[in-house]
Each structure stands twice: as structure tokens, then as C-alpha cells.
Amino acid sequence: LRHASATAAQYAPLRRDPSLFAASSVSGWLDERFSQLLTAVRRGEEAPFLIEEVASEVYTFPLLRAEACGALAAEVDHFGASGLEARRPNSMNNYGLVLNDIGLRPALTELQSLVQPVLQALFPTEGAQLDDHHSFVVSYRPEEDKGLDMHTDDSDVTLNVCLGDDFEASGLTFCGNVGAPDHRQLSTTYQHTPGRAVVHLGRRRHGADDIQRGRRINLIMWNYNRPYRNSAEYRARAQFYAREAAPPAPECTSFTHDRDYAQVRGDADPQVRLKAAKFASRAWCPPPSLEYEGFRGGAGRYRAIDPLHRDLMD
Numbered sequence: 331l332r333h334a335s336a337t338a339a340q341y342a343p344l345r346r347d348p349s350l351f352a353a354s355s356v357s358g359w360l361d362e363r364f365s366q367l368l369t370a371v372r373r374g375e376e377a378p379f380l381i382e383e384v385a386s387e388v389y390t391f392p393l394l395r396a397e398a399c400g401a402l403a404a405e406v407d408h409f410g411a412s413g414l415e416a417r418r419p420n421s422m423n424n425y426g427l428v429l430n431d432i433g434l435r436p437a438l439t440e441l442q443s444l445v446q447p448v449l450q451a452l453f454p455t456e457g458a459q460l461d462d463h464h465s466f467v468v469s470y471r472p473e474e475d476k477g478l479d480m481h482t483d484d485s486d487v488t489l490n491v492c493l494g495d496d497f498e499a500s501g502l503t504f505c506g507n508v509g510a511p512d513h514r515q516l517s518t519t520y521q522h523t524p525g526r527a528v529v530h531l532g533r534r535r536h537g538a539d540d541i542q543r544g545r546r547i548n549l550i551m552w553n554y555n556r557p558y559r560n561s562a563e564y565r566a567r568a569q570f571y572a573r574e575a576a577p578p579a580p581e582c583t584s585f586t587h588d589r590d591y592a593q594v595r596g597d598a599d600p601q602v603r604l605k606a607a608k609f610a611s612r613a614w615c616p617p618p619s620l621e622y623e624g625f626r627g628g629a630g631r632y633r634a635i636d637p638l639h640r641d642l643m644d
């Protein structure tokens with residue numbers, strides 16, 4: 331954290347658009363339709379017309395004006411050109427950037443509080459209150475990171491806003507909730523458009539399809555609800571894991587997490603086998619004894635481990 335605030339301090343005099351960093355500027359980022367949506371939600375309307383449910387528990391709505399998207403994306407590129415070091419959002423994204431590290435935390439905390447009533451209306455338990463966030467951008471180009479493997483987020487509710495740019499393919503594919511019988515069944519593929527937000531639970535499996543042309547840059551906010559994380563409901567859910575009802579959909583298998591990636595994606599393909607082999611010793615899904623009928627995957631991280639003490643190996 332010391333590193334993060336040091337970077338933010340070094341970057342402060344170099345900011346491209348200093349006004350972007352002020353919490354008071356955030357109301358000016360909003361698409362006017364979002365303001366209408368907020369009014370409808372505050373009135374208690376059940377299903378405000380500006381929210382689209384693209385799949386069960388996956389919603390989209392207009393959030394940011396084009397100018398705000400452009401200013402945020404330009405600031406990210408400007409930081410990149412400064413030569414300052416910043417953390418990458420996750421081990422699989424080499425071109426993203428943690429926004430809290432460059433000084434945007436106050437502004438993004440303001441954005442979180444403006445969006446929270448909508449998240450609460452859509453996810454009454456997880457979105458009931460939000461008290462922290464991990465915010466970053468992801469960036470994809472055909473010659474850089476093309477996409478993102480299937481995963482779940484370490485968040486209670488995730489907000490994902492497209493900042494731009496001009497691109498083809500690069501859909502966001504959703505499967506089921508981790509631990510549910512349909513965890514790895516295909517739900518929907520959503521095509522992002524700049525300014526629009528997609529919101530979903532952190533426990534929902536999702537991934538970014540490979541981009542074919544252009545660049546896609548998105549603002550991701552992992553929202554945390556600490557009281558929910560300390561609740562009996564949360565703990566009970568974390569302990570429960572259901573057997574998968576059927577073999578997984580190929581689109582929903584993960585080369586980092588799944589023991590059966592190569593088998594499901596076609597073990598004859600050398601590229602698929604290579605990807606799966608790289609993570610074979612760490613793959614954990616599905617957990618032992620909860621495999622679907624016909625499972626033919628590897629042993630994963632549980633290999634040669636006393637099943638009663640497998641948690642010791644994490």
C-alpha cells in the first residue's frame with residue numbers, strides 16, 4: 331500500500347487532466363440516462379426501463395458520458411507514458427493498471443457511492459452496502475493481451491464499464507455461479523459498448539473472448555461488502571459446492587483453473603494441451619468427488635494429497 335500511495339504522489343504533478351481526480355467531478359461523468367435511472371431506483375420502481383437484463387443476474391445500463399470515458403482512457407495512457415511503475419490488476423493482464431494506485435481512489439469511491447443504490451436494487455444482499463473497492467482498467471489488443479481466461483472475481487458485486495475504443499469481437503462470456511451445478515454451463519456472451527456498465531456477482535464465472543481488431547479498454551470495479559462477508563449466509567455459501575450436472579461447455583472451461591480443460595477443448599489440439607499443461611498442477615475445478623459423470627481430467631493440485639488434509643496444500 332505504501333508503494334501505491336508513493337506512486338500516486340509521484341504522479342500527482344504529472345496528471346494529464348487534474349480535474350478528473352476530484353470526487354466533485356464525478357457527477358459530471360454521468361450519462362444523463364443514468365441520472366434518470368437513479369431517480370427511478372430512488373422512487374422504488376421495480377424494473378427501471380433503462381436496465382437491461384442480458385442474462386439471469388447480469389445487468390447492463392448506460393453509466394458514463396463519452397467525454398468521461400475518453401478522459402479516463404487518455405489518463406491511463408498518459409500514466410503509461412510517464413514511466414512510473416504501477417501494479418497490474420491481476421497476473422493475467424499485462425496491460426491493465428490499478429487505478430487506486432495512480433490517485434483515482436477518491437473519484438472512484440464517489441462513483442461507487444453513486445452506483446450503489448442501483449447495485450442494491452439489483453443485488454439486495456450483496457449490494458446492500460459497499461464499503462471498499464479494487465478498481466483497475468483492463469486493456470486488450472490483438473498484438474498484446476487478447477482476452478482473459480474464465481474466472482470468478484474476488485468481489486461481491488463487479489461493475490465493468492467499457493471506456494472504448496473501436497474494436498471487434500472481444501465479447502464478455504458468462505457462465506454460472508461457482509459451486510452451482512451449472513457453474514460451467516454457458517449463460518450468455520455480451521458485447522460491450524463504450525459508456526455502458528455491466529454488473530454481476532463476483533462469484534459468477536466469466537471471461538473475455540479474444541479481441542480480433544482494435545483496442546478495448548474497460549474500467550472494472552470490484553466492490554466489497556464487509557458485513558456480508560462476515561455473515562453466516564456468506565460462510566455457508568463458501569462451504570457448499572454442488573456436483574456439476576453435466577460436462578462443461580467448452581466456452582466455460584478455464585485453462586488456469588480446470589482439471590479437464592484439454593479433454594473438453596479437444597486434447598488433440600497442441601495449443602490447448604500446452605495451455606492446460608502449464609497450469610495442470612494448480613488446477614482445482616471440479617473439486618475431487620464432485621466431478622460430473624464421465625469426467626476424464628487430470629488430478630490437479632490434489633494429486634497425491636491426503637484428501638482429509640487437502641486444504642493444507644492451498
Ligand SMILES: O=C(O)CCC(=O)C(=O)O
Pocket residue numbers: 419468478483490502536537538548550
Ligand atoms: O474484459 C473484461 O471486460 C472483464 C475483465 C474481468 O473480468 C476482470 O478483470 O476481472
Ligand SMILES: [Fe+2]
Pocket residue numbers: 481482483536
Ligand atoms: Fe472478472
